[in-house]
Amino acid sequence: MQTPFRAAPAWRGLLLAATWCALAVAPLAAAQDGAAAAATESGSATDAAVPAHAAAPAAEAPAKTGFLQMLKDPEDGHLDMSDWLLNHRGFLPIPIIITEPALGYGGGVALAFFHRPEGSAATRTTASGKTRFISPNIYGVMGMKTENGSHAYGAGAMLHFDDDRWRYKGGVAKASLNLDFYTRGQFFPVQEIGYNVDGLVSYQQVMRRIGDDDFFIGATWIYMDMDIGFDVDSDRQFFADKELTQKSSGLGITLEYDTRDNPFTPSSGWTGVFDGNFYREGFGGDVDFDSYRAHAFAYLPLFDKRLIVGGRLDLRAVDGDVPFYRLPYVDMRGIAAGRYQDRRAAMLETELRWNLTPRWALIGFLGGGRAWGRHDSFSDATTAVAKGAGFRYLLARKLGLYGGLDYAWGPEDHTFYIQMGSAWR
Numbered sequence: 001m002q003t004p005f006r007a008a009p010a011w012r013g014l015l016l017a018a019t020w021c022a023l024a025v026a027p028l029a030a031a032q033d034g035a036a037a038a039a040t041e042s043g044s045a046t047d048a049a050v051p052a053h054a055a056a057p058a059a060e061a062p063a064k065t066g067f068l069q070m071l072k073d074p075e076d077g078h079l080d081m082s083d084w085l086l087n088h089r090g091f092l093p094i095p096i097i098i099t100e101p102a103l104g105y106g107g108g109v110a111l112a113f114f115h116r117p118e119g120s121a122a123t124r125t126t127a128s129g130k131t132r133f134i135s136p137n138i139y140g141v142m143g144m145k146t147e148n149g150s151h152a153y154g155a156g157a158m159l160h161f162d163d164d165r166w167r168y169k170g171g172v173a174k175a176s177l178n179l180d181f182y183t184r185g186q187f188f189p190v191q192e193i194g195y196n197v198d199g200l201v202s203y204q205q206v207m208r209r210i211g212d213d214d215f216f217i218g219a220t221w222i223y224m225d226m227d228i229g230f231d232v233d234s235d236r237q238f239f240a241d242k243e244l245t246q247k248s249s250g251l252g253i254t255l256e257y258d259t260r261d262n263p264f265t266p267s268s269g270w271t272g273v274f275d276g277n278f279y280r281e282g283f284g285g286d287v288d289f290d291s292y293r294a295h296a297f298a299y300l301p302l303f304d305k306r307l308i309v310g311g312r313l314d315l316r317a318v319d320g321d322v323p324f325y326r327l328p329y330v331d332m333r334g335i336a337a338g339r340y341q342d343r344r345a346a347m348l349e350t351e352l353r354w355n356l357t358p359r360w361a362l363i364g365f366l367g368g369g370r371a372w373g374r375h376d377s378f379s380d381a382t383t384a385v386a387k388g389a390g391f392r393y394l395l396a397r398k399l400g401l402y403g404g405l406d407y408a409w410g411p412e413d414h415t416f417y418i419q420m421g422s423a424w425r
Contacts, residue, residue: 108144199226343373
């Protein structure tokens with residue numbers, strides 16, 4: 001459940017809209033998994049799915065609880081959303097707060113519905129003997145709008161089958177996004193080109209768990225059909241015809257492994273994901289190209305978990321006749337989405353979380369990224385450095401969910417981000 005809608009270039013913004021309802025509540029579902037697991041396991045934070053003090057939702061849910069009572073932690077009396085998030089029935093409103101420089105300020109809302117089919121299993125056991133709670137099926141709708149005229153709406157779902165051996169995640173969205181593309185070359189200054197992408201996108205993914213552990217392999221289908229318009233029509237001259245392709249359709253494969261103790265605000269463990277998507281005219285598109293992403297997030301607790309050191313490595317690449325709005329970009333807090341964009345992109349970032357009290361924490365982060373491939377080699381590309389600081393409050397103790405605010409600055413922009421959960425995704 002990521003509150004900030006940090007827009008990417010057009011294609012990524014559309015994908016985020018298409019799968020928002022499914023992806024926004026994914027960490028919540030996973031955190032519910034961990035909460036149930038922690039109720040049946042003991043050991044260090046590294047071995048547990050969430051912090052060891054988490055409890056199974058069913059064990060603590062009262063028959064009747066008032067709304068205000070659900071927002072108070074019985075352990076310390078502080079504001080806490082655990083009971084509301086774990087025991088709420090019906091639609092759950094999820095606010096979307098947009099502070100991305102590429103789109104301007106804005107917001108929206110997602111409504112999620114949780115449902116467990118009758119007779120479906122509530123837990124499973126991994127090969128190492130750990131218990132994993134199987135989240136209910138989740139359905140949702142969303143809508144958002146920003147000050148620069150961008151808007152999007154869509155619907156999505158996350159479903160689980162056969163005791164969580166199979167997972168489905170996907171959605172469909174309609175969006176109109178006003179963005180900027182930055183041309184650059186070895187001998188010419190950077191030129192900003194304003195454009196609009198208005199289109200429909202469908203994101204469909206099926207995952208299969210391998211064995212009884214936490215490794216998944218999946219197949220993905222991404223379809224986009226959109227209209228491209230420029231603020232100044234003559235700016236079309238900067239792009240080849242295939243770079244202006246309106247329709248693309250690709251099939252892909254995903255490999256994922258996750259040992260994090262908490263998918264919302266991790267304190268230990270790591271996750272690694274590889275995505276490869278292959279777009280072909282034979283799949284229903286107008287152009288052939290491939291896109292790849294490999295990323296890893298790792299977390300190391302120090303000083304009895306008073307200090308959490310996080311690291312992020314993110315690599316992205318495309319090959320073939322890729323549309324200009326599908327190029328990889330440097331995706332970091334403090335840098336406008338699409339500001340540094342090319343056929344290759346790499347990011348390296350670190351984040352420190354200092355837990356001052358059981359509820360409050362300070363955040364500091366620093367990272368850099370490069371985009372290269374069309375005109376610049378890796379060694380000649382500009383390194384975009386971003387840094388910032390913020391604070392966190394433990395909003396849901398049973399989930400290990402922190403929320404707060406980050407202030408970040410990069411080479412061109414200074415902005416803030418309202419965060420729920422980790423800023424890395």
